[in-house]
Amino acid sequence: MAKIKKYTKKDGSKAYMFNLYLGTDPVTGKQRRTTRRGFRTIAEAKTALSRLELEVMENGLPTSSRKIMTFEEVYKIWLEQYKPTVKESTLYTQTSVIKTHILPYFGSLRVDKIDTAYCQKQVNRIFNTTKNYNNVFNLIRRILDYAKSMKQIRVNPMDDVVIPKRKRENGSVEKVLNFYTKDQLRTFLKLLKENESYQMYVIFRVLAFTGMRKGELSALKWSDVDFENGTISINKTVAIGSNGKLHIQTPKTNKSIRTISIDDTTLNILRSWKNELKKELFKQGENINHGDRLIFISKHRLYMLRNINPFLKKIIQKYNLPPIKPHGFRHTHASLLFESGASIKEVQDRLGHENIKTTMDIYTHVTQSAREKTAEKFANYIGF
Template sequence: MGASAWTSSPPPGSRRTTATWKKSGRRDQRGYGKPLSANTVNKVHVTLGAILEAALADGLIRVNPAKKKRTVNAPTGSQIRAQRPEIVTWSGPQLHAFLGWNRDIFNDDLFPLWRTIAYTGIRRSEALALRWGDVNFGTGRLSIRRAADVTTRNKAKSTKTGSARVIDLDGETLATLKVYRTKRGSISLDLAQPDAYVFGNDAGAIRSPNEVGRRWTYRVERAQAVVDGLPRITLKGLRHTHATLLLELGEHPKVVQERLGHSTITTTMNIYSHVTPTMQKAAVDRFAAHLDEA
């Protein structure tokens, strides 16, 4: 792009507004011409604004059009939150039934992955980037240091918040991982080394997050045929299930925040606000019981 390319007017087609994106912004084959969500529009706006800001700094344009408040109406935080789909989770018995079916009936090689996500609440990308060196079998703790990059094959990056965290594992999940490590080692000793990916493929590479997501969906659909009333949830829904069950059991939100890796407790409470009534009822019942025993 020449230095004077945008000094007078933007190129043809660049005047598409956020209103147009909201109305008919999708360009994928399946949903071409359909609306983009407020969250997606906001991300596009932020990215475009950063690109134009760099062009402004380089003297390629005189003004950043993405920052003109009179002509640009980017979605607000409240609009984004209002459009968030309702969180669908499993109950404790439903999660137990699925995992039992997946392990004993479906005989799934990926059962340890589903079990780990369900019992820790870590993100899919974080689970796929785990190395055996991150699992401390002595202390029963798991270090979350990196995440799989969904844009680049077999590449890890920093976690979503850019920081590492350490979380506790329950005994059964730890035992499951021990057995899984032995099984991986029987394929190749390299697959059980400290620097090997826990849930990598047989070549030792990071599994594709999108492929893992499709495999999860297939298994849920199969399970729905044998587990009565099992709702369809995404793999992220398994993470939501972990958090929701902990909060419903009365666990402190700060603990849930730390396990999920949210940057602030506000993020945790905003996402799981639907659990608040249950938490309040449990709290007032414990309060009343405590005073009755005084």
Template sequence: MASGTVYRRETPAGATSWVAHVTWQEGGRRRQSKRTYRTKKEAQQALAELIATHRTGTFVAPSRLTLRDYSVGWLAGLETQGRKASTLRGYRQVLDLYLLPRLGHVPLQDLRTPDFDKLYRDLLVGGSRNGGPLSMTSVHHVHAAANKMLNDAERKGLVTRNVARLADAPSLTTARAKAPEMQVWTPAELAGLLRSIEGHHNEALFLTIAMTGMRRSEAVGLRWCDVELTRGALVVSQAATQVDGVEQIDAPKSRRSRRVIDIDPATTAILQRYRASQRERLFMLGIPMQSDDRVFTTELGRPIRPDSVTQAFGRLVDATDLPRIRLHDLRHTHASQLLMAGVNVKVVSERLGHASVSFTLDTYAHVMPGQQAEAAAAVAALLGPG
């Protein structure tokens, strides 16, 4: 059973503070904790909370471990758990750019919810690298990292509770609503790009992304053993990313991202010709092909780097009069055109490998404006003439 007292302490200079002193038995030994506060009321409140945690079995031993020092072991633990290298890189970037410069010096047990409220406000006002506002989506990611860190700290008994969980952070729904509208091409614009790259070394790559909605990492990681040309289908079974200049091969983004995507006859034919050309070129170079070789490679048959794919796409678009879009917008274009063509949203969601149909609806609801009118007309038709 814990007990304690509050007493006043004066410095030689005459300054006054109040100490909450708690004692308890642990492992047959007497333990104690002393914390200093500005006022008697604060010390009494802290004492009551400490004694209450002993009674409920939620007591956390006092520690001056800072957020910065804790983050080192936390990241190492995530790596031990087998988290993807790209995920770890994302956490490190959030820590190094946003969390640690502002709160890294603060002991974990001294962090308070208002600290995170202020952090998010400051980031939204001037948190970007150039001193401008940081997007709501980025601030949401900062909150997600902080929440994960302190959840783990609470689970391991390093803090009494996760104070970041209570902070006022932008929700992902709000962040997406405030984000710039996605850029997509019309069917005519997409056809224009595909015509402009006919015969280009990367024709098959960008045609495949455009006609399947695959993510860049999925296309870069695609192997010939994942391609069923006789059936007209691709199996998404791995994703290739690059972390600090080193390629990382991981499972796709989520369980639903592991999927089979049917491809149209024209795309199948292009891939067949591309494979024959690739095989002939590598044969001339004395490089044998294996079934697990990558589909999309350099001229020498080596795996392509993800960023080089993005750069190559940008150059091809710049060589046309088409509106400039990002490589990832080919995925948005694919989804938007399917939905506008009336394809069932569940089929579109499965094709894209989204975690849920609701995510697909939230992302692309704006491209289905006519369905509300169709629904109203359908209900009226059921009732018949009035």
């Protein structure tokens, strides 16, 4: 406990002072002390000491006793504790988002100078310019929460920000699911089979008839396909590492590890592709027979979105097809499963959805489409 001492000032008058231990600075790890002097009476000194002790107890070190960091300095410390909690691909994605959308606007600011009004301005900007805006909002909030835990700020200015919601003209929140109908899928695959590379036809056939993610498909090896029992084991994915390069890692979630059945036609298409690949590799003096070889290959050994996305975009433009993204074939598979009578649980297990809400979003869309056709079905049945 701090002691109050009497001392003599330069003019010969008496005054009181104290030296108080404030604790360890969470940023520097150094012990902090403060000296206050110039009190005319011991009562004044006791009052000031009590107030300072209470402030330190409630709010941590006084501002004057610690270095207030910039947002970027807090981010760098936060990043070190965040790294071990996520996969390398997630780390790469999130740090890219922070460097692009957050640091240019927050990085140089002292965290105690960032207020709700400034955060609201940036939230509005991000909402109007960024597709995955909720993720950006969440990252800003998490970093400022970390600043709060370090006693750099007392409150998180993001707590009082109003988060916008994108709406349609009728006022409902916009939720877009990109997928093909059965007829659109048939047309798409027919065009690929008759006019494009056989490998790309097989890739999109497997995507549409298994519902797997493009990263999961890219990591498939021949040992994952059980031709005898008609199943595919999905237990890995291709992702972008922290160095920006592709690598194979464990799947997105534990639910993503699954073994699914495949129809006979798709199985035979895979057999045909294996024979085609065997001929091609034989010309190059390589052997396909060991199960460790990837099913879909490119010059860089890993066949992934860097090849699939541009190809799909080119095909859509070339044949004037309805717009769809590679992930849309996963939604297509789910949608057609529901239309064929599969249960919500069956679709969740087949697609490896960790959260049933994701499955329900697709189910809701499909059932809405079915409801819209109810009147038409009735009229066709009545016939007058």
